[in-house]
Amino acid sequence: MLVGGTVGAVIVAVIFAVILITPTTMKSEIILSDKPIPSAIGETSAYSKNLSLIEIFEKSEPGVVRVNVQRTDQANGTSGIGSGFVFDKKGHIITNSHVVKDVKKVVVTFLDGRSYNAEIIGFDEFTDIGVVKVNADLSLLQPLALGDSSNLKVGEPIAAIGNPFGLSGSMTSGIVSQLGRLLPSGAGYSIPDVIQTDAAINPGNSGGPLLNMRGEIVGINTAIQSTTGEFTGVGFAVPSQTIAKIVPSLIENGKYHHPWIGISGRDIDPDLAKVLNLNDAVGFLVITVVENSPAAKAGIHGSNETVQVEGVNYPIGGDIILSVDGKQVRKIDDILIHLQRAKSVGDEMNLEVLREGRTTNITIVLEERPNGN
DSSP states (O other): OTTTTTOOOSSSEEEEOOOOOOOOOOOOOOOOOOOOOOOSSSSSSOOOSSSOHHHHHHHHHGGEEEEEEEEEEOOOOOEEEEEEEEOOOOOOOOOOOHHTTTEEEEEEOTSSSOEEOOOOEEETTTTEEEEOOOOGGGOOOOOBBBOGGOOOOOOOEEEEEEOGGGGGTEEEEEEEEEEEEEESSSSEEEEEEEEEEEEOOOTTTOOOOEETSSSSEEEEEEEOOOEESSSSSEEEEHHHHHHHHHHHHHHHHSSSSOOEOOOEEOOHHHHHHHTTEEEEEEOEEEEEETTHHHHHHHTOOOOEEEETTTTEEEEEESSSEEEEEEESSSHHHHHHHHHHOOOOOOOOEEEEEEEEEEEEEEEEEHHHHHHHO
């Protein structure tokens, strides 16, 4: 597994929740592909108490939009439908990168039915966040408040609003099923820190808000796990912490520069821990160090040989990452989440590693992540 890279077989079939439409038919298509939230990131204030689902819908619906796109990669004129939400009074609309990437036209439709052509301001494939802008009537621009996704708990009730199968203004509810998931982005790297939910998400929901019971956005509905193309009880949303970090850069520069280490390896499981004579099955074993990467420049060691035990080859000899900036590393997720939440290009990051039976601390200067492939 590459740090900042693909997840392997963690998720069997991830389907981005955008609906593709041909001129004659409508069908869904499978497409494989610990800083606090700044208080001034949005232009609305958070609600101070829990609301009913009816209240959440009534307060949020005016800020949720339908996003229609016409794609440049389809010779037959295929179009698509996704969702989005109003970010500020300047007309910025947040949606998914996979909704607006490679399109030649974007149309945003508000609650009252008024539609506007939208300009693509920027998108980040590595977190599946996109920003478009409309010159709409100010009365239509009702920004939704960003909440702090780091406060979410498993079992907490949440709600999703969007346009599943093109059915505008639809709401579903459920709970937070799990936190800190890794999700393939389709761009060669994985999206860390993703929220898993059982609130129904279907094609057309992509880019719509996931809301807590105070009516605050805690995520962007992005994908589902399914073999049929329809919701089967497992949906995924990019957290609001990531929105708060990525979106300002997209608005200002059209892109976001992700920090990168440049290693690949595997989590320490019980069998590997036994081979390596470790007391606990925690940590991340470095197998490969990318040439001229920040890790290579800092002197991180990759595995230099393998041993065979009961017919299975195990890599040995590489550094085992035990912690980053004082935070324990149980598996690769911990490294990626720390990079996403707390680090930027040019920052230093301290790694505690186990090398040849001894612990040592190594400081890495993070550089910009190269494009995936």
